[in-house]
Amino acid sequence: xxxxxxxxxxxxxxALGKEQKRLREAVALAPxxxxxxxxxxxxxxxxxLGVRPGMSLSEALxxxxxxGLVPPDPGRAAEIHERILRRLEDVGAGVESERDGEAxxxxxxxxRLHGSLEGVLEAVAGKLGPATLVVAAPTRLAALSLARQAxxxxxxxxxxxxxxxxxxxxxxPIQALNDRLPGPEAEVRRLLTSMIRxxxxxxxxxxxxxxxxxxDRFGPNGVLARDLAxxxxxxxxxxxxxxxxxxxxxxxxxxxxxxxxxxxxxxCDRLAGRLRASGTSARSLSIEARLTGGGSWSKHSxxxxxxxxxxxxxxxxxxxxxxxxxxxxxxxxxxxxSAPSEADQxxxxxxxxxxxxxxxxxxxxxxxxxxxDRSLMRVLEVEPESRLPERRMLLTPYFxx
Amino acid sequence: MSEASSRTLRLYQPRAVEVAVAAGRPIxxxxxxxxxxxxxxxxxDGWWTADPIRxxxxxxxxxxxRDLTVFWKLDEPEAxxxxxxxx
Numbered sequence: 001x002x003x004x005x006x007x008x009x010x011x012x013x014x015a016l017g018k019e020q021k022r023l024r025e026a027v028a029l030a031p032x033x034x035x036x037x038x039x040x041x042x043x044x045x046x047x048x049l050g051v052r053p054g055m056s057l058s059e060a061l062x063x064x065x066x067x068g069l070v071p072p073d074p075g076r077a078a079e080i081h082e083r084i085l086r087r088l089e090d091v092g093a094g095v096e097s098e099r100d101g102e103a104x105x106x107x108x109x110x111x112r113l114h115g116s117l118e119g120v121l122e123a124v125a126g127k128l129g130p131a132t133l134v135v136a137a138p139t140r141l142a143a144l145s146l147a148r149q150a151x152x153x154x155x156x157x158x159x160x161x162x163x164x165x166x167x168x169x170x171x172x173p174i175q176a177l178n179d180r181l182p183g184p185e186a187e188v189r190r191l192l193t194s195m196i197r198x199x200x201x202x203x204x205x206x207x208x209x210x211x212x213x214x215x216d217r218f219g220p221n222g223v224l225a226r227d228l229a230x231x232x233x234x235x236x237x238x239x240x241x242x243x244x245x246x247x248x249x250x251x252x253x254x255x256x257x258x259x260x261x262x263x264x265x266x267x268c269d270r271l272a273g274r275l276r277a278s279g280t281s282a283r284s285l286s287i288e289a290r291l292t293g294g295g296s297w298s299k300h301s302x303x304x305x306x307x308x309x310x311x312x313x314x315x316x317x318x319x320x321x322x323x324x325x326x327x328x329x330x331x332x333x334x335x336x337x338s339a340p341s342e343a344d345q346x347x348x349x350x351x352x353x354x355x356x357x358x359x360x361x362x363x364x365x366x367x368x369x370x371x372x373d374r375s376l377m378r379v380l381e382v383e384p385e386s387r388l389p390e391r392r393m394l395l396t397p398y399f400x401x
Numbered sequence: 402m403s404e405a406s407s408r409t410l411r412l413y414q415p416r417a418v419e420v421a422v423a424a425g426r427p428i429x430x431x432x433x434x435x436x437x438x439x440x441x442x443x444x445x446d447g448w449w450t451a452d453p454i455r456x457x458x459x460x461x462x463x464x465x466x467r468d469l470t471v472f473w474k475l476d477e478p479e480a481x482x483x484x485x486x487x488x
Contacts, residue, residue: 266409379412387444388454389413389488396409
C-alpha cells in the first residue's frame with residue numbers, strides 16, 4: 001500500500017495568507033509573468049462556475065467575470081510543504097515528494113509501531129492537522145485520485161482503498177494523469193486531449209488497449225500512461241533527510257538592478273560558506289524573492305554537478321534575476337537537494353594562479369577559524385555608479401572562493 | 402533563517418559636522434576655515450518614494466590643507482544638519 005498526504009489548495013492558501021476566507025469565493029491563482037499565461041489552482045466555488053486550472057485568463061474571465069485573481073506565492077507554499085514533509089519524517093516516514101502539496105510514503109514500516117494501517121494514517125493525520133488529507137491505496141495514482149475525491153467531499157475523513165478494489169483506478173477519468181507524466185505540461189495536456197478525442201474517457205479504457213497499439217499511437221509517454229492506468233509503478237524513493245540551508249537578505253528598500261545583484265552575490269557567498277563548513281554541496285537550489293505589493297517569486301536551478309563554489313552559484317543564479325517581475329523586499333536562496341562535498345582532485349595540469357588562490361583561501365580560512373568570521377571583511381561594489389556615496393559599497397564578511 | 406542581514410555594513414556613511422555658513426556657503430568646518438570651494442552640486446534621488454533624498458554638496462579645501470566634501474539636506478535647511486562624506 002502507498003499512503004498519500006495531500007494538502008488541497010496549498011498554492012491558493014499560501015497566496016491568500018491571512019485572507020483564507022476568500023477561498024470560499026471564486027478565486028484562482030494568477031499566472032507568473034514569466035510562465036504560460038494560464039490559471040493555476042482554482043477555488044471550489046470557481047470550479048463550480050466552470051473555471052479550470054490551466055485555462056487561459058481571457059477564457060476564465062469570460063466564463064466567470066467575477067473571478068478574483070490572486071498573485072502566487074510559491075516561496076510560502078514551498079515553505080509550508082517543507083514543514084509538512086519534515087513532520088512526516090519526524091513520524092518516521094520515508095517521504096517521496098515531487099510537487100508541493102503532495103507526498104507519498106510506504107506505511108508498511110510504521111504498522112508495527114501503530115498497530116495497523118488505520119493507526120498509521122491516524123497518527124500522521126493527527127500530526128499534520130485538518131488542512132491535510134491522508135489516504136492509502138495500492139498505488140500512488142490511486143491514492144492521489146482518492147485523496148482528491150476526498151478533498152471535494154463535505155467532511156473529508158481518512159480513507160483506505162483495499163487492494164481488491166482494482167476497479168477504482170479504471171473508473172478514474174483520463175485527466176487524472178494530467179500531472180503524472182514527464183515532459184512539458186502543454187505536451188502532456190495535448191496527449192491526454194488526443195486520447196479523449198479517440199474515445200478513451202477513463203483509465204480503464206486505456207488499460208484495456210494492447211501495449212503495442214498504445215506505443216504505436218502515443219509513443220513512450222502513452223506506454224507510461226497505460227502502465228499507470230494498470231497500477232504499475234515503481235517503489236517509493238524516499239528523499240534523504242538533510243540539513244536545511246537557507247539564506248535570506250532583507251533589502252533596505254524595494255530593490256532592482258545592480259542593488260539586487262549585489263544582494264545575490266552576498267547570499268551566494270554566505271550559502272557557499274555554510275555549505276563548505278558542513279562538507280556539503282548544492283545539487284539543486286532555488287532563488288526566492290518576496291515582492292513589493294505582496295506575493296513572491298521563485299526559480300529553481302541546478303548546476304551541472306554539485307557545487308559549493310560561490311563563483312558557480314553566482315554564474316548560475318544571476319541571470320535568473322532578470323525574470324523578477326517586480327522590485328523585491330527580501331531575497332533568499334534555498335538548497336532543495338544537497339550532495340556530499342566534491343572530493344579533492346589530484347592535479348594533472350599545473351596552474352600556478354589556482355594554486356596561489358587555493359593557498360590564499362586556506363590562509364583566510366585559518367585566520368577566520370582563529371579570530372572569528374568578522375576578522376576578514378570584503379568590500380563589495382553594489383551600486384558603483386550611484387550618486388549617493390553610501391550606496392556604492394558594502395562591507396561584507398569574507399568567504400573564501 | 403540565518404542572522405544574515407545584520408552582518409553587512411555600508412561604507413561612506415555621512416557623519417555630522419559643525420559648519421558655519423555665510424550666504425548659504427560653508428566658511429568653516431568644525432572651526433577650521435574654508436579657503437576654497439572647488440565644486441558645488443545637487444543630488445536628488447528617490448523622488449518617487451516616500452523618503453526622497455535632496456542634498457547640496459560642496460567640495461571644500463580647508464586652511465589646514467584637507468580636501469573635504471560636505472553637504473546639507475535641502476529639506477532640512479536649519480543649522481546643524483551638515484554632514485561630511487567621502488565622495
